[in-house]
Amino acid sequence: MGETTEVLLMWTAVSVYALAAVLFIVGFMFGKERLNALALLATAIGIVPHVAAVVGRWVRLGHGPYLGFYEVISSFALLGSVAFLLLALRIQTLRVAGTALMPIAFLALGGAMLAPKGGLDVTPALASYWLGIHVAFAKLTYGSLITGFGLAIMFLLRAKRPDHRLLSRLPDDATLDDLVFKFVAAGFMFLGIMIAAGAVWANEAWGRYWGWDPIETWSLISWLCYAAVLHARLTLGWKGPRFMWAAIAALPVVLFALVGVAVVYNSIHGAYLTGP
Amino acid sequence: MKVLLRALRSPRLAVWTIVAVAAYAAVASIIERSDYSAPYRTPLFLALATLLASSTAACALERTRRTIRSWRSDEVSPEARERVLLKPMISLPTPYRGELVMERVDGSLRSLGMSVRRHDDMLQARSHAVTVLGSPVFHWALTLLFVVIVLGQLTRSEGLMGIVVGSSKPDIEDSYGKLEVGPWAGGLSGALIGVPRVDWDHTAGEVSRGASPFVELRTARGDLLASGHVYANRPLRHGSMLVHSASHGLAVVVSLQTPSGAGENEVLLDYIPGQEQVEPNGFTLSGSDDAPVASVLFDLPPQPRDGTTRRVRVHIASGPASPADASAREIVLAEGESVDLGSGVRLTIERLTSYARLSVVDDWSVPFIYVLFAVAAVGLSLAIFAPYRTVRVLVVDGPEGVRVHALVRHGRGEPGFPARVERALAGAVKGGGHGRDD
Ligand code: HEM
Numbered sequence A: 001m002g003e004t005t006e007v008l009l010m011w012t013a014v015s016v017y018a019l020a021a022v023l024f025i026v027g028f029m030f031g032k033e034r035l036n037a038l039a040l041l042a043t044a045i046g047i048v049p050h051v052a053a054v055v056g057r058w059v060r061l062g063h064g065p066y067l068g069f070y071e072v073i074s075s076f077a078l079l080g081s082v083a084f085l086l087l088a089l090r091i092q093t094l095r096v097a098g099t100a101l102m103p104i105a106f107l108a109l110g111g112a113m114l115a116p117k118g119g120l121d122v123t124p125a126l127a128s129y130w131l132g133i134h135v136a137f138a139k140l141t142y143g144s145l146i147t148g149f150g151l152a153i154m155f156l157l158r159a160k161r162p163d164h165r166l167l168s169r170l171p172d173d174a175t176l177d178d179l180v181f182k183f184v185a186a187g188f189m190f191l192g193i194m195i196a197a198g199a200v201w202a203n204e205a206w207g208r209y210w211g212w213d214p215i216e217t218w219s220l221i222s223w224l225c226y227a228a229v230l231h232a233r234l235t236l237g238w239k240g241p242r243f244m245w246a247a248i249a250a251l252p253v254v255l256f257a258l259v260g261v262a263v264v265y266n267s268i269h270g271a272y273l274t275g276p
Numbered sequence B: 001m002k003v004l005l006r007a008l009r010s011p012r013l014a015v016w017t018i019v020a021v022a023a024y025a026a027v028a029s030i031i032e033r034s035d036y037s038a039p040y041r042t043p044l045f046l047a048l049a050t051l052l053a054s055s056t057a058a059c060a061l062e063r064t065r066r067t068i069r070s071w072r073s074d075e076v077s078p079e080a081r082e083r084v085l086l087k088p089m090i091s092l093p094t095p096y097r098g099e100l101v102m103e104r105v106d107g108s109l110r111s112l113g114m115s116v117r118r119h120d121d122m123l124q125a126r127s128h129a130v131t132v133l134g135s136p137v138f139h140w141a142l143t144l145l146f147v148v149i150v151l152g153q154l155t156r157s158e159g160l161m162g163i164v165v166g167s168s169k170p171d172i173e174d175s176y177g178k179l180e181v182g183p184w185a186g187g188l189s190g191a192l193i194g195v196p197r198v199d200w201d202h203t204a205g206e207v208s209r210g211a212s213p214f215v216e217l218r219t220a221r222g223d224l225l226a227s228g229h230v231y232a233n234r235p236l237r238h239g240s241m242l243v244h245s246a247s248h249g250l251a252v253v254v255s256l257q258t259p260s261g262a263g264e265n266e267v268l269l270d271y272i273p274g275q276e277q278v279e280p281n282g283f284t285l286s287g288s289d290d291a292p293v294a295s296v297l298f299d300l301p302p303q304p305r306d307g308t309t310r311r312v313r314v315h316i317a318s319g320p321a322s323p324a325d326a327s328a329r330e331i332v333l334a335e336g337e338s339v340d341l342g343s344g345v346r347l348t349i350e351r352l353t354s355y356a357r358l359s360v361v362d363d364w365s366v367p368f369i370y371v372l373f374a375v376a377a378v379g380l381s382l383a384i385f386a387p388y389r390t391v392r393v394l395v396v397d398g399p400e401g402v403r404v405h406a407l408v409r410h411g412r413g414e415p416g417f418p419a420r421v422e423r424a425l426a427g428a429v430k431g432g433g434h435g436r437d438d
Helices: A003-030 A033-061 A069-090 A092-114 A129-160 A173-206 A214-234 A241-264 A270-274 B002-008 B011-031 B043-072 B078-086 B098-110 B134-155 B365-385 B416-429
Strands: B090-093 B115-119 B122-126 B157-164 B167-170 B178-181 B192-199 B212-218 B224-229 B236-238 B241-258 B261-270 B281-286 B292-299 B311-318 B329-334 B338-342 B345-362 B389-398 B401-410
Touching: A003 A033, A003 A069, A003 A092, A033 A069, A033 A092, A069 A092, A069 A129, A069 A241, A092 A129, A129 A173, A129 A241, A173 A214, A173 A241, A173 B241, A173 B365, A214 A241, A214 B011, B002 B043, B011 B043, B043 B134, B078 B389, B078 B401, B090 B416, B098 B115, B098 B122, B098 B389, B098 B401, B098 B416, B134 B365, B157 B167, B157 B192, B157 B241, B157 B261, B192 B345, B212 B236, B212 B241, B212 B345, B224 B236, B261 B281, B261 B292, B261 B345, B292 B338, B292 B345, B311 B338, B311 B345, B329 B338, B329 B345, B389 B416, B401 B416
Parallel strands: none
Antiparallel strands: B090 B401, B115 B122, B122 B389, B157 B178, B157 B345, B167 B192, B192 B212, B212 B224, B236 B241, B241 B261, B241 B345, B281 B292, B292 B311, B311 B329, B338 B345, B389 B401
């Protein structure tokens, strides 16, 4: 597959995701279940060209989607959408969470499309299986934490409008609360493994496992923020809205570690995200 | 001591300390943009980190005590029995009685993956013993990580040494261009680090690794300890030593003939990135009265580099003048050629070759850190996904018939768990059309 085909497929995916996001939001505002179902269908349709583009690029460049901002964010939006689709198909009551999640997938993919799309090489510095582990856990981390974030928003929205048609189909408060906890806790664990894998890799590559490089520092800050959120729940007994707000407030820190650091700092990890 | 311990294990203190460390790192990373690690050597940060470590240790201790207690508490106290009797979370009627109820309840609890013990008329089911370990194991692993990391930092050494291809240097302070040694480090190993050759286009695992020095590590007596190609992501290890390839460049080996004798000197020249030129480098010669006789500076003559450079340009200044001065002489020399520096000193280019700059780290703590990472991950996954669960069931023979009372505990307060227990119990104890229904 050539780059033109890939870009066309990607723009198709972006457009269909946008449609899905709009359908989710409109369906949500007017409490229409049909629109909600349609939005889920649009999500499934959008995934098809997205998968095709990612696989086509993988075959053309000979490495997985983890080098450069475009590949990293696009594959992340893809995995997120697939995970959400599977979750929504399995647990129907969680479908409405697409209202929070699909706009994020759409914005992420749209943002990725604006980044340079040239293929980067697997340089000797990157050629390590720790890269695979590091990247896989990064995706699991962001997926879990963003899902927790989306469900937390749904929880708060329902507290405001308990009789909303779609929101009232969500699991009851206690179950939703537990679900947010589980996504946040799983995300915390994945983030920890990602940081540890990064440290092992840094030691293999540079002879030091930690150097307070901005992206290392901000990953640690994110991890500590989530440790505080989990403690607030488990040891201070924060449940319900307070816990939801904490889970929501911690996400921007993680997103800053993912995107912001590469932009703000001239870090050794910067080239990996923004290209040479 | 007790008061201190109690203060340290306050959950509120824990949350605030975690937040404070995160906030410190965030502010530091915004303010300090050149030496990233400088803010983490300040007394304030060390104090915060110590507080977090001690507080984590205190919590781990507290968790461990509780774990041991709950492990031992296989007995069921009269109060516990009373609670199940009077305030059950689940109360189900059953047509079965006596041993039969007990058997059926026992089976249903086992079907939840729990182990069951009988205490007279009561059944106590518990999740597997490892499920109590999650939180303490995780917090102990964190505590030990703090300790091992700090000890490692205090005792490690890390340095860069340039080794001319075909030679070796001992792991001693004088061999290093740059060396950082922790305040509690013992001496350096004294091992010999040699680079017999550099492979300019080494390929491994189908990836071209570029210039890769072949490194040999030997004892001071010359016995081989370890050897191999060293390139990105592929250090050479021996015990706690880790040798990385940092960079490579040109090496000029010169001999000096002076009125008082002969000597040899190595000059290491680094390529300027993206150019066919090197950073000039050289040395100053002093006479017998310590007065400077001549200074020499080496770089490349303006000619395309053809892989192996055959000639160098030498800038020579006599006396205290700098070789960069306009008055300096310039001469291009090949291997074997020499030049007179004045005052009876003769410089001969013995060899034009390359050198490898190796990063040599001696840090025993790394494998322990890796193991602690793994232990922490196991502890955390247990704590989150397999927390401790108990179910206590009492069969009550009352005026309205036999009832099964149950009290359910889940380490994380998962709302679905009591419902699962209730379903399992209900399935086992409810009467069917034929008196039995499983
Ligand atoms: C770097 C520091 C720390 C981190 C990253 C951390 C992380 C966590 C995480 C992820 C959990 C949830 C999983 C579990 O139950 O184990 C947790 C639970 C807990 N932590 Fe920490 N922790 C830290 C320090 C502390 C400290 C200083 C205390 C002392 C007050 C503490 C006390 C607890 C307690 C009591 C629980 C609840 C355990 C339970 O309910 O079984 N932790 N911690």
